[in-house]
Structure formats: structure tokens, C-alpha cells
Amino acid sequence: MNAKERMKIPRQAMPEQDPKVRSRNFDEVPYGYTAELAKKEALRCLNCPRPFCVEGCPVEIDIPAFINLIADGDFVGAAKKIKEKNALPAICGRVCPQEIQCEQRCVRGKKGEPVAIGRLERFAADYERSQGEVEIPEIAGPTGKKVAIVGSGPAGLTVAGDLVKLGHDVTIFEALHKPGGVLVYGIPEFRLPKDIVASEIDYLKRMGVKIETSYVIGKTSTIDELFQEGYDAIFLGVGAGLPVFMGIPGENLNGVYSANEYLTRANLMKAYLFPEYDTPIVKGRNVAVIGGGNVAMDSARTALRLGADNVYLVYRRSEKEMPARLEEIHHAKEEGINFQLLTNPKRYIGDDKGWVVGIECLRMELGEPDESGRRRPVPIEGSEFVLDVDTVVVAIGTRANPLVQATTPGLELNKWGYIVADEETGKTSREGVFAGGDIVTGSATVILAMGAGRKAARAIHEYLMDKK
Amino acid sequence: MASKLIEKRQLSENVFQMVFEAAKIARKRRAGQFVVIRIHEQGERIPLTIADADPMRGTITIVFQRVGKTTYHLSMLEVGDEVMDIVGPMGKPTNIEKVGTVACIGGGVGVAPVYPITEAMKAAGNYVISIIGARDKGLVIMEDEMRSVSDELIVATDDGSYGFHGFVSQALEEEVIKKGKHVDQAVAIGPVPMMKAVCDTTRKYDIPTIVSLNSIMVDATGMCGACRVSVGGKTRFVCVDGPEFDGHQVDFKQLIDRQRIYLEQERLSLERYLETLRKEGRGS
Ligand SMILES: Cc1cc2nc3c(=O)[nH]c(=O)nc-3n(C[C@H](O)[C@H](O)[C@H](O)COP(=O)(O)OP(=O)(O)OC[C@H]3O[C@@H](n4cnc5c(N)ncnc54)[C@H](O)[C@@H]3O)c2cc1C
Ligand SMILES: Cc1cc2nc3c(=O)[nH]c(=O)nc-3n(C[C@H](O)[C@H](O)[C@H](O)COP(=O)(O)OP(=O)(O)OC[C@H]3O[C@@H](n4cnc5c(N)ncnc54)[C@H](O)[C@@H]3O)c2cc1C
Ligand code: SF4
Ligand code: SF4
Numbered sequence: 001m002n003a004k005e006r007m008k009i010p011r012q013a014m015p016e017q018d019p020k021v022r023s024r025n026f027d028e029v030p031y032g033y034t035a036e037l038a039k040k041e042a043l044r045c046l047n048c049p050r051p052f053c054v055e056g057c058p059v060e061i062d063i064p065a066f067i068n069l070i071a072d073g074d075f076v077g078a079a080k081k082i083k084e085k086n087a088l089p090a091i092c093g094r095v096c097p098q099e100i101q102c103e104q105r106c107v108r109g110k111k112g113e114p115v116a117i118g119r120l121e122r123f124a125a126d127y128e129r130s131q132g133e134v135e136i137p138e139i140a141g142p143t144g145k146k147v148a149i150v151g152s153g154p155a156g157l158t159v160a161g162d163l164v165k166l167g168h169d170v171t172i173f174e175a176l177h178k179p180g181g182v183l184v185y186g187i188p189e190f191r192l193p194k195d196i197v198a199s200e201i202d203y204l205k206r207m208g209v210k211i212e213t214s215y216v217i218g219k220t221s222t223i224d225e226l227f228q229e230g231y232d233a234i235f236l237g238v239g240a241g242l243p244v245f246m247g248i249p250g251e252n253l254n255g256v257y258s259a260n261e262y263l264t265r266a267n268l269m270k271a272y273l274f275p276e277y278d279t280p281i282v283k284g285r286n287v288a289v290i291g292g293g294n295v296a297m298d299s300a301r302t303a304l305r306l307g308a309d310n311v312y313l314v315y316r317r318s319e320k321e322m323p324a325r326l327e328e329i330h331h332a333k334e335e336g337i338n339f340q341l342l343t344n345p346k347r348y349i350g351d352d353k354g355w356v357v358g359i360e361c362l363r364m365e366l367g368e369p370d371e372s373g374r375r376r377p378v379p380i381e382g383s384e385f386v387l388d389v390d391t392v393v394v395a396i397g398t399r400a401n402p403l404v405q406a407t408t409p410g411l412e413l414n415k416w417g418y419i420v421a422d423e424e425t426g427k428t429s430r431e432g433v434f435a436g437g438d439i440v441t442g443s444a445t446v447i448l449a450m451g452a453g454r455k456a457a458r459a460i461h462e463y464l465m466d467k468k
Numbered sequence: 469m470a471s472k473l474i475e476k477r478q479l480s481e482n483v484f485q486m487v488f489e490a491a492k493i494a495r496k497r498r499a500g501q502f503v504v505i506r507i508h509e510q511g512e513r514i515p516l517t518i519a520d521a522d523p524m525r526g527t528i529t530i531v532f533q534r535v536g537k538t539t540y541h542l543s544m545l546e547v548g549d550e551v552m553d554i555v556g557p558m559g560k561p562t563n564i565e566k567v568g569t570v571a572c573i574g575g576g577v578g579v580a581p582v583y584p585i586t587e588a589m590k591a592a593g594n595y596v597i598s599i600i601g602a603r604d605k606g607l608v609i610m611e612d613e614m615r616s617v618s619d620e621l622i623v624a625t626d627d628g629s630y631g632f633h634g635f636v637s638q639a640l641e642e643e644v645i646k647k648g649k650h651v652d653q654a655v656a657i658g659p660v661p662m663m664k665a666v667c668d669t670t671r672k673y674d675i676p677t678i679v680s681l682n683s684i685m686v687d688a689t690g691m692c693g694a695c696r697v698s699v700g701g702k703t704r705f706v707c708v709d710g711p712e713f714d715g716h717q718v719d720f721k722q723l724i725d726r727q728r729i730y731l732e733q734e735r736l737s738l739e740r741y742l743e744t745l746r747k748e749g750r751g752s
């Protein structure tokens with residue numbers, strides 16, 4: 001097919017559940033491309049001699065190559081091609097902010113819409129999985145070196161996969177009872193089905209990675225004790241798990257949650273299946289979610305699925321400044337989330353039993369740009385109004401959890417408590433200790449955490465092979 | 469980590485003592501710390517204080533009161549059964565120092581978490597006056613254990629069926645302070661109203677008082693904030709900043725309110741569980 005014909009094909013929509021239906025269930029929203037749709041979308045790629053899309057992907061997947069394989073109908077081949085660079089394509093295809101990464105750089109986006117790279121990536125990975133157990137790659141002979149990985153989020157999982165392939169003896173230590181990090185406790189089922197995460201973890205186990213769950217480094221054992229037990233190198237991928245509150249009156253009222261708690265109850269503990277599952281959650285009728293990122297969208301859409309009548313999204317800037325993925329904003333709107341933009345909570349109002357009954361809010365306007373380049377929201381005087389709610393979810397960000405740092409002498413931290421690590425190698429101030437992902441950068445993305453994991457794995461391998 | 473139940477004892481109608489295999493935790497734990505247990509795949513995570521540990525045998529002891537579905541389920545386990553997950557030791561250990569005379573006060577099942585602290589306070593060279601209390605004689609637990617690690621022991625019952633007639637806070641005031649015994653430090657663990665009453669008493673006499681708070685928890689690693697309480701006007705996370713705090717600074721009203729968030733669901737959950745036990749003919 002020539003370029004002209006390719007240019008004529010419009011971007012293929014991904015079939016998905018009807019908003020009215022899906023807003024009351026926890027099943028995944030998009031069904032994914034069929035083979036036919038995938039092939040058609042793949043034909044839109046112009047196979048650019050200098051593919052800018054690849055430069056937009058933090059792990060540099062050979063995008064035109066895998067898309068070509070899809071166009072040719074070699075779906076498993078496409079999945080293998082992606083996996084040369086990205087061990088978790090079924091996950092990234094679903095959660096990457098493509099519109100600011102690969103797809104933003106696609107030439108087809110200049111006039112019209114970019115190639116749906118994320119959807120194609122997801123399709124290839126899902127297809128491979130649907131063909132039965134995914135074949136594991138060749139594993140190098142044992143090196144006799146032991147590596148401990150702390151945290152089983154995308155950063156830790158990537159390091160584990162890369163190092164086990166090189167023949168190292170790898171053990172992951174995870175504080176929670178299920179591995180996956182934010183992928184299992186944070187991102188909801190309707191956006192990332194947990195059996196996908198489980199099958200990725202199963203794949204690592206089949207490659208020989210050992211996983212110790214319910215094991216808290218800093219409590220059950222310290223970093224120094226791991227070294228004493230014979231580990232030769234340690235990777236810290238503990239994420240940025242500490243919830244942030246605004247410090248306004250009423251934040252400890254009943255019914256006011258951090259997004260971490262709300263989502264952990266719903267996802268990890270499956271509170272949406274209460275009483276089949278033992279963990280309860282407050283099923284509010286009128287719920288307000290504070291924030292404008294992915295975490296806020298996930299919380300708002302979870303509230304809806306738990307049966308809320310009204311879900312407000314209270315965000316202090318305008319929609320343009322929202323950090324959430326475009327698709328999530330779009331889905332949230334379709335499902336009927338009520339966006340209260342340029343609005344900020346001032347205090348929470350409680351009843352005499354300590355339950356939240358309302359939020360006093362202020363309207364905002366945008367002023368001068370701040371350090372982040374976004375226009376700073378400033379309160380409009382006298383614009384106070386009350387939003388009647390019975391549940392609030394605060395999703396305004398997270399910070400570094402200090403459990404590991406507090407018990408690891410000599411580990412250099414920055415002024416916000418994040419671990420200082422070399423960007424190219426993940427090396428920290430402690431010999432043999434590497435770090436990457438959210439605990440170094442602050443809350444970022446799955447693919448950036450994986451990218452950091454990949455670089456650290458390379459550096460750990462070199463370190464281990466140099467060490468006698 | 470899964471963990472096997474190797475000893476089980478019923479201490480009173482609703483209080484049980486269990487010994488679990490947990491070598492790593494047994495080796496590391498110090499007085500004041502706790503574990504989080506999840507019994508089965510559908511289970512919730514609940515925090516329980518490590519009442520005792522045997523590092524040689526690799527075991528830990530918990531003592532708990534069955535109050536709802538999860539503790540009821542736990543009480544139904546038999547020796548040889550496993551819980552799916554047990555994680556710890558969580559929380560900060562008690563700050564153990566030689567301060568002079570320490571009053572160690574436990575109410576109800578709170579005697580269990582007070583026991584390891586009492587033992588450590590005594591070992592640090594303090595003169596230890598322990599006060600343990602319960603509603604009636606049948607509910608007094610761990611009296612012998614407490615006696616073995618205390619210089620003096622007072623038992624108090626609300627109904628006067630055994631020992632001092634009244635609350636532990638009254639026993640502290642009448643039997644210790646008013647009898648001229650100087651107390652340098654108090655430790656109080658038990659139901660929130662009891663801890664509050666003790667703090668109201670010790671505040672009058674300027675006795676620094678540590679309490680161990682039992683807020684609702686999920687992860688117990690500082691990640692969710694479910695356990696937050698106000699202490700001295702500041703929000704603190706019980707699981708990582710505590711569980712022990714200066715009792716004179718704690719907002720007990722807020723703690724009580726927050727413990728009641730899931731009251732209705734908890735009742736439903738327990739009823740459902742008791743119904744299945746009845747159907748299986750295992751009800752009690
Ligand atoms: C609700 C939500 C939605 C998101 N949506 C998106 C999205 O759509 N797209 C996207 O790209 N990114 C998204 N993100 C961000 C992304 O998930 C994170 O950037 C990424 O998961 C970071 O990976 P990580 O490996 O650094 O840490 P994490 O995923 O945070 O994993 C860290 C793990 O370490 C464990 N741990 C912590 N301390 C210890 C310890 N002391 N001992 C043992 N284990 C420990 C934790 O329990 C956790 O499992 C979202 C985040 C959230 C919370
Ligand atoms: C650090 C800490 C140490 C503890 N140590 C002990 C101990 O040694 N022995 C003991 O018997 N109990 C202890 N508790 C309390 C114990 O965790 C709860 O009794 C238990 O979680 C109740 O679970 P349930 O499903 O049986 O009851 P539920 O039906 O969940 O609740 C019944 C009652 O217990 C309270 N409760 C519910 N969930 C929790 C929770 N996660 N944490 C605290 N209270 C809760 C509720 O307010 C309610 O009044 C401790 C709590 C904490 C925070
Ligand atoms: S990993 Fe993310 S950025 Fe890279 S190609 Fe896939 S969707 Fe795009
Ligand atoms: S930039 Fe777009 S059109 Fe060009 S190779 Fe990449 S995906 Fe294909």
C-alpha cells in the first residue's frame with residue numbers, strides 16, 4: 001500500500017463498554033482492538049525513515065518495526081519485537097500517557113491524528129497472552145551473584161527481569177501481600193485488569209525470580225542485614241507512597257480518605273466485593289475527589305462504580321492544566337463525573353458524630369505562571385460556597401515514604417526525602433545500593449520507572465561482574 | 469509469608485492466645501511493636517500487638533479479643549492451620565529507659581500489649597507497679613505473667629468481683645498516687661475510654677503517660693493514612709509514627725469517631741460469618 005492510501009485511513013477507535021453500563025461495573029472499559037482493526041490501524045504507519053515516535057518513547061521501542069509486523073499479521077512477532085525493549089507491554093499499552101510521549105511525536109499527528117501506538121502495543125501483548133503461556137527467554141548460566149530488590153512496582157519488576165536473564169539470583173521483597181506496586185494497589189481493575197499484572201509476575205517467576213511478599217525492608221530486615229545475609233547488590237524501587245493532605249481543617253473527619261487508602265481498599269483489598277471480601281469501604285452518595293491527575297480520575301470513577309449518585313472532581317486549575325492522561329479525562333466525563341474546575345477546598349465541615357457533610361470551597365482564577373510553567377491559581381475573594389458531600393477523596397499527590405531511608409545509614413536523600421541516585425546508573429551514595437522509579441523522581445509514570453529500572457539493571461550487572 | 473498456628477489457648481470467654489511460627493519477626497521484634505495478619509484470600513488486614521516472642525523457637529505470641537468477623541475467624545483456627553500473611557514487626561518500639569517508678573496499666577485485652585513493655589521496663593531497672601483491670605473476675609487475663617515482671621501488681625474489676633473495686637484509673641489514683649507512691653511514668657493500654665480516663669488522672673498529677681493507639685489500619689506501612697490521629701494538634705500516622713504517643717496530647721474523641729467508620733459493615737460481616745458457622749454446625 002502506498003503512502004497516499006495509508007494517509008486516507010482514519011484512526012481506528014477502540015471498541016469499549018457503553019459509559020452508562022460501565023460506570024456501574026469494575027470490568028475493563030475498552031475491549032481492545034480486534035485483529036482486523038489492529039491491522040487497519042497498523043497500515044496507517046508510514047514507516048518513517050527517521051521515526052520520531054521512537055524518540056518519544058522512554059524505552060525506545062522499535063515502533064515502526066512492531067507495527068509493520070502487525071500489518072503483516074505476525075502478532076506474536078510484534079509482541080516479541082516490543083519485548084526487546086519493554087517487558088510489560090500489556091501494561092504500558094494501557095497506561096502510558098501516549099499523547100505526551102510516542103504518539104505526540106508521530107508525524108501523522110501533524111496533520112490529523114497520530115498512529116494509535118499504545119492501542120497497537122496493547123493488542124500485540126494481549127494477543128500473545130491469549131495464545132497460552134508466553135514462552136520465556138533464554139536464561140544465562142548462574143553467575144553466583146545474589147541481588148535483592150526492594151519493592152515490586154514497575155521499577156523493581158524491570159530490574160528483576162533483566163537481571164534474572166543474565167543469570168543472577170534475584171529476590172524481590174515486597175511489603176504488601178501482593179506484588180505489583182501501584183499496578184495492583186492503585187490503578188483500578190477497570191483500567192488495568194489485575195490478571196494482566198498477575199500474568200506478568202508469573203512470567204518473572206517462571207524465569208526464576210523469587211518473590212517474598214509481606215516483607216518490609218526497614219522492619220523485617222534492614223539493608224545492612226540483607227548484605228550480611230549475602231546479597232551482593234540491592235535495588236530500591238519503593239515508590240512514593242506517602243499520602244499528602246492539604247493541612248486544612250476537618251481532614252481527619254470520617255469519610256475523608258487519602259486516594260491511597262480509597263484505592264487500596266477498592267483494588268488491593270477488593271472492597272467493592274464486600275461482603276464477599278472482608279474489607280469495607282464507605283460507599284458515598286455524594287463524593288468529591290480533590291485533584292486533577294490520574295489518581296484523581298481513578299478515585300472519581302471508582303466512587304461512581306461503588307454506587308455514588310454524584311461525583312465531583314474538584315480541581316484548582318482549568319482542564320488544560322490537568323496532569324491526567326487525556327483518555328482518562330475523556331472517560332471520566334463520558335461517565336458523568338461533575339468537573340468543578342478552578343475550585344479549591346478551604347475546609348471540611350463535619351457533623352457532631354465526626355462525619356464529613358460538606359466542603360467549603362473557593363473559586364479560583366489563573367494568574368501568572370509558576371515554576372512548573374503552569375498558570376498559578378489564585379483564590380477569588382468572597383467566592384466561598386459549600387458542596388454537600390458525604391465522602392471526600394484527597395488525591396493531591398504523594399511523597400517519599402521514609403521506612404527504608406530511616407534505617408539505612410549513609411543513604412543520601414534530597415531535601416524532600418527522595419533518594420539521590422545517578423540518572424544513568426541508579427547508583428546511590430551507598431556502595432552496592434541502587435535506586436530508581438518514583439522514590440528517586442517523585443511520582444512519575446510506569447514507563448519512566450521501568451526506564452530507570454532498565455538502566456539500573458545494566459549498572460548492577462556491571463557492578464556485580466567487576467566485583468570479585 | 470504464610471504462617472502456621474502452633475499453640476492456642478482460650479484465656480477468657482472472648483480472649484485467645486496464639487503462638488505462630490514467624491522466625492524473622494521473632495528475632496527482630498521489640499516491646500511495643502505489632503504484626504498485621506491476613507487470614508485468607510478474601511480477608512482483611514488486621515493489626516495485633518506482639519505480646520511475646522521466642523527467637524530461639526522462631527515464634528511470636530498474640531493475644532486478641534474477638535470483636536468482629538476477622539478476630540472471630542482467627543479464634544476458629546486450630547493448631548496446624550495457617551494464616552495467609554503475617555507481616556512485621558511494625559510500628560516503633562517503646563522507648564525503654566530507666567526513669568524510676570513506672571506504672572504499667574492494662575485494661576481488658578490491653579493487658580497483652582502492656583506485658584512486653586512491663587517486662588522491658590523492669591529489665592531496664594525500673595520499679596514497676598502494674599495495674600490490670602477487667603469488667604469482672606472471669607475476664608482478667610495474664611495475671612501470673614504480669615506478676616512475674618512487676619514489683620507490685622494491682623488487679624481491678626469494674627464490679628468488684630476480684631481485687632480493687634473500680635476502674636484501673638481509680639486504682640491508680642486511690643491505691644498508688646494517694647498512698648504517696650511517686651510515679652515517674654505511666655503506660656496505659658486498653659479500650660480508648662480507659663486510656664482517656666487514665667490520662668485524665670495522670671494529667672492532674674503531671675505524670676507523663678504513654679498510650680498505644682488502636683486506630684483502624686490497612687497497610688500499616690505509612691502508605692494509606694487510614695490510621696491517622698491528631699496528637700498535639702498535628703496529624704500523625706499511628707502505624708509508622710506510633711503506635712505509642714503522649715497520652716496527654718491525643719485527641720481521643722477523634723480516635724473514637726474514626727474507629728466507628730465501618731460499624732455497620734462490621735456488623736453485617738460478623739452476622740454473615742456467624743450464619744455460615746451455624747450452617748456448618750460450628751457455631752458457638
Ligand atoms: C492511582 C494511580 C494511577 C496512576 N496512573 C498512571 C497511569 O495511567 N500511567 C502511568 O504511566 N503512571 C500512572 N501512575 C504512576 C505510576 O503508577 C508510578 O509512577 C509507578 O508505579 C512507579 O513505579 P515504582 O516501581 O517506582 O513504584 P511503585 O509502583 O510505587 O511500587 C513500589 C512498591 O514498593 C513497595 N515498598 C515500599 N516500601 C517498601 C519497603 N520498605 N519494603 C518492601 N517493599 C516496599 C510498595 O509496597 C510498592 O509495592 C499512577 C499512580 C497511581 C497511584
Ligand atoms: C497497633 C494495634 C495493635 C493492636 N493490638 C491488639 C491486640 O494485641 N489484641 C487485640 O485484641 N486487638 C488489638 N488491636 C485491635 C484489633 O486490630 C481489632 O480489634 C481488629 O482489627 C478487629 O477486627 P475484626 O474484624 O475482628 O472486628 P471489626 O468487625 O472490624 O471491628 C470491631 C471493632 O474493632 C475496631 N476495629 C476494626 N478494625 C480495626 C483495625 N484495623 N484496627 C483497630 N481496630 C479496629 C472497630 O472500631 C470496631 O469497634 C490492635 C490495633 C492496633 C492498631
Ligand atoms: S512504552 Fe509507552 S511510550 Fe513507549 S511506545 Fe509503548 S505506549 Fe508509547
Ligand atoms: S512517526 Fe508515526 S508514522 Fe512514523 S513510524 Fe512512527 S508511528 Fe509510524
Ligand code: FES
Binds near residue numbers: 684694695696706708
Ligand atoms: S495504616 Fe496505612 S498509613 Fe497507617
